[in-house]
Amino acid sequence: MDAFPAFFPLAGRSLAIAGEGEAAEAKVRLFAGSPATIVRLTGPAALDPASYAGMTLAFVAAADDQWAMAAAEAARAANVPVNVVDRPALCDFTTPAVIDRGEVVAAIGTGGASPMLATMLRHDIEARVPEGAGRVAALFRAMQDEVRGALPDAHARRRFLRAALTGPAAEAASAGDMEGAKERLRAALFDTPMLLGAVQYIDARGPADLLTLRAARALAAADVLVCDEGAHADVLALARRDAERRDACTVDQLAELAGEGLTIARLVTGTAWRTEQAALDAKGVGTQVLPIAS
Numbered sequence: 001m002d003a004f005p006a007f008f009p010l011a012g013r014s015l016a017i018a019g020e021g022e023a024a025e026a027k028v029r030l031f032a033g034s035p036a037t038i039v040r041l042t043g044p045a046a047l048d049p050a051s052y053a054g055m056t057l058a059f060v061a062a063a064d065d066q067w068a069m070a071a072a073e074a075a076r077a078a079n080v081p082v083n084v085v086d087r088p089a090l091c092d093f094t095t096p097a098v099i100d101r102g103e104v105v106a107a108i109g110t111g112g113a114s115p116m117l118a119t120m121l122r123h124d125i126e127a128r129v130p131e132g133a134g135r136v137a138a139l140f141r142a143m144q145d146e147v148r149g150a151l152p153d154a155h156a157r158r159r160f161l162r163a164a165l166t167g168p169a170a171e172a173a174s175a176g177d178m179e180g181a182k183e184r185l186r187a188a189l190f191d192t193p194m195l196l197g198a199v200q201y202i203d204a205r206g207p208a209d210l211l212t213l214r215a216a217r218a219l220a221a222a223d224v225l226v227c228d229e230g231a232h233a234d235v236l237a238l239a240r241r242d243a244e245r246r247d248a249c250t251v252d253q254l255a256e257l258a259g260e261g262l263t264i265a266r267l268v269t270g271t272a273w274r275t276e277q278a279a280l281d282a283k284g285v286g287t288q289v290l291p292i293a294s
Contacts, residue, residue, distance in 0.1 A: 003094070003111045010036035013056040016080070018046035018071045023061035023085045030098070046071045052078035059095075061085040097122035102134025103141060132174030136165070139173040139181045150189050155223055155262055162221055164188060197223075197258035198286040201277060204267035206232020215290040222265035224257055230269045239265065251279045258285045 010031075017027045018041040031038055036056075045051045047070050052058055058075035060082060062068040072090050075082040084090040088111070096107035097118035106125060108118045140147075140161065151157040164170060169185035172178075200218045202211070204227065211219070216238055219225075224244045227236070239245075243265075249257070254276075257264055266273065277287050 003109060005096070005107060005109060007105065007107075008056060010034045010056075013037070014039055014054060016041055016052050016055045016058040016075065017061070018042070018058065018075070019061035019068070019085075021061060021063065024059075027059045027061060027085070027095075030095070041071075047074050049074045049077035052080045055080045057093075058082040059085070060090075099125060099129055101129055101131065101137075103137035104129065104133040130174060132176070135173045135176060135178065135181075136170045139169065139178065139185065140164075142178075143182060143185055146186065147189060155260070158223065159261055159263070160189070196286060197260060197262045197264065198288060199254055199258055199264045199266050199277075199280055200288045200290055201266045201268055201273055202235070202290050203269075204228065204231035204235045205269050206235050208232065208234035208238055211235065211238070212291065218263075218288075218290055219265050219267075221263065223262040224264045225267060226254065226264055227267040228269040228273075231267045235267065251276055251283070254280060255283050255285045 012035070014037040015031060016039045017024055020042055024040075028038060028040075039051075039055065041051050046060075047067075052075045055075070055078070058072075058080045060068050060071045060075070061084075062071065065087075068084050068087060069090060072082045072084050076092070081092040082090075083093055083095055088094065094109055094111055096109035097115070099106040099108075099122055106122075106129065108121045108125065110118045147157060147161065151160055164185060167184070167188060169181045169188060172184055173181035200222065202215050202219055208216070219235070219238045220240060222239060222243055224246065225236070225239055226246045226249045229247075254264060254266070258280075266276075277289075280287050
C-alpha cells in the first residue's frame with residue numbers, strides 16, 4: 001500500500017480552495033452538499049498563511065506553477081495539508097475519484113499516477129452501489145447505541161447486523177422510509193432468535209480473482225479464519241483484519257466455535273476437508289461450500 005486512504009469528517013470543518021478557473025470550480029462542485037464550510041481564496045489572500053488558519057484541508061488550483069507553489073507553501077505554513085491540482089509532487093495528499101452515497105462514501109486513488117484510471121474504476125464500482133446505501137448507513141448510525149446496548153457481545157452484534165443489512169429494515173431505509181426502518185430494526189433486535197454459527201469452506205489456493213463474489217463476501221465477514229498450509233496470500237488479504245486466525249482446528253474445536261455463533265471461514269488447499277465437513281454435518285453443525293474445486 002503506497003498511500004493510506006483516510007476519511008476526514010466534514011461537519012463543522014472549513015476547507016480552503018485557492019485559485020480560479022475550471023479546476024477550482026471542480027473542487028467546489030466536489031464538496032457541494034457537504035456540511036463543510038468552503039472558503040474561496042484568490043489573489044494575495046491565497047498566498048497569506050493567515051488565510052488558512054483553522055482550515056482542515058486546502059486545495060490549490062492554478063495554471064501558474066509559481067503561484068501554485070506559493071499558495072501551497074502558505075497552506076503548509078499554517079499546518080494545513082494541501083492538494084495542488086495536477087501537481088502530485090506538491091501534494092500532501094491526492095484527491096481520489098469519489099462515489100458519494102451520503103453516509104456511504106467510496107474512493108479510488110492512484111496516488112496521482114493515473115486519475116483517468118481512478119475515474120474508470122469509479123464508474124465500474126458506482127454501478128454496484130445502490131442509491132439507497134447512504135440511507136441504510138444512516139439507519140445503522142441512528143440505531144447504533146440501541147443495538148450496542150441490546151447486544152454488548154461484539155460477535156453477537158456483528159451477526160445481527162450482518163443479517164439486518166439484507167433484511168426488511170435495510171429495505172425500508174433504502175426506499176426512504178426511515179421511521180419504518182427503525183421500527184423494523186428495533187423489532188428484529190428483540191425478536192430475532194439466537195443466530196447459529198457455520199463453517200464455510202473456501203478454496204484458498206488462489207489467486208483471489210478466482211473466488212466467486214459470494215465466497216469473497218463470506219471471507220470478508222468471517223469471525224474466524226482456519227487456514228490450511230499454503231493458503232494464497234491474495235485470498236487471505238480479503239479477510240477482515242480483526243478476524244481471529246488459526247492454522248489448525250479439530251472437528252470438535254470447529255463445532256465449538258460454531259456453537260458460540262461464530263462464522264468460520266475454512267480456507268482449504270487440499271481435499272481432506274470433505275471428511276471434516278462430513279464429521280461436522282454429523283454433529284449438526286451448519287456447513288457451506290462456496291464453491292470449491294474437487
